[in-house]
Amino acid sequence: MKSTTTKGSNAYAAACPTRVVLDRIADKWAVLILGLLQEEPIRFNRLRKQIEGISQKMLSQTLKKLERDGLVGRKAIPTVPVTVEYSITPLGRTLSAMLDGLRVWAETHIEKVLIAQKRYDSGSRGSR
Amino acid sequence: MKSTTTKGSNAYAAACPTRVVLDRIADKWAVLILGLLQEEPIRFNRLRKQIEGISQKMLSQTLKKLERDGLVGRKAIPTVPVTVEYSITPLGRTLSAMLDGLRVWAETHIEKVLIAQKRYDSGSRGSR
DNA sequence: CAGAATCCAGCTCGATACTG
DNA sequence: CAGTATCGAGCTGGATTCTG
Numbered sequence A, B: 001m002k003s004t005t006t007k008g009s010n011a012y013a014a015a016c017p018t019r020v021v022l023d024r025i026a027d028k029w030a031v032l033i034l035g036l037l038q039e040e041p042i043r044f045n046r047l048r049k050q051i052e053g054i055s056q057k058m059l060s061q062t063l064k065k066l067e068r069d070g071l072v073g074r075k076a077i078p079t080v081p082v083t084v085e086y087s088i089t090p091l092g093r094t095l096s097a098m099l100d101g102l103r104v105w106a107e108t109h110i111e112k113v114l115i116a117q118k119r120y121d122s123g124s125r126g127s128r
Numbered sequence C: 001c002a003g004a005a006t007c008c009a010g011c012t013c014g015a016t017a018c019t020g
Numbered sequence D: 001c002a003g004t005a006t007c008g009a010g011c012t013g014g015a016t017t018c019t020g
Helices: A017-025 A028-037 A044-050 A054-068 A090-123 B017-025 B028-037 B044-050 B056-069 B089-121
Strands: A074-077 A083-088 B070-079 B083-088
Touching: A017 A028, A017 B017, A017 B089, A028 A044, A028 A054, A028 A074, A028 A083, A028 A090, A028 B017, A028 B070, A044 A083, A054 A074, A083 A090, A083 B028, A090 B017, A090 B056, A090 B089, B017 B028, B028 B044, B028 B056, B028 B070, B028 B083, B028 B089, B044 B056, B044 B083, B056 B070, B083 B089
Parallel strands: none
Antiparallel strands: A074 A083, B070 B083
16 A cells, blocks of 8 residues: 655656556456447346456456446346346446547557567567 | 357457457556656656556566557667667557546546445445 | 355566676 | 566466355
8 A cells, every 4th residue: 555645756646546547447358348338238147248258257346346436337137037237327438438449549550569569579589 | 368269249359459459558557658658758767766656577567568569669878877768659659649538537537436436335334 | 147255276566686 | 777587475367166
């Protein structure tokens, strides 16, 4: 934890809002989940199948965090085997809108990144 | 690795561009570094002091990744104790511009998030 | 169906020491 | 100054099992 005493020369203090939000969105599962819920409410197991590679544990954990942050809503429908529907909240939607920008950036610039990587890797011979 | 066989019903395959970019920006240090370099080129130890809580190791690692992705440039100036200046590339700048949106979102909505958290925490009594 | 609990392999990351 | 190398604690996250 530390003190977070105003050291003065820190551009990014540990407690700034950016850090808090970053701790949330610096979680690829959270970003992917928000992206899906943006379109429509989805049930737990459905989400699980939609997101390749996520485990039940991570999905559960991530949803809980997102719910805690007020970014997604949880609605338990008392059917026989209980059904739970997750949806994005208005707040979550504003964030997801920002993230859309990121998704667009990804698709637009991914190629340049991959090229840069290739060049970097071939340049530093001998490493590894 | 796994197969990544086109399963068909996966909205987010493991290999899509979003995932790749996410693996990069889902790294709070990377985001913070880009934010700083956006303003001006900075030397290694200077960066270290500017970003509260980052270790020398993480800084070094993260810079290397960012350089590999073509998002930041590295220029070694052959002074006596060598000086290395990191700067953001045009490509990095376009990404950082997106991230600015995120930073703005953070400052704008952080309060709502914190309120939601407080409500959530007080609601789930007994947990723990 | 939706999740909680447990176990544990593996990666992350900080601390420390050393180099060019 | 700008790193690299190594070690170890701790967290992450997958697999599995169990419950309402």
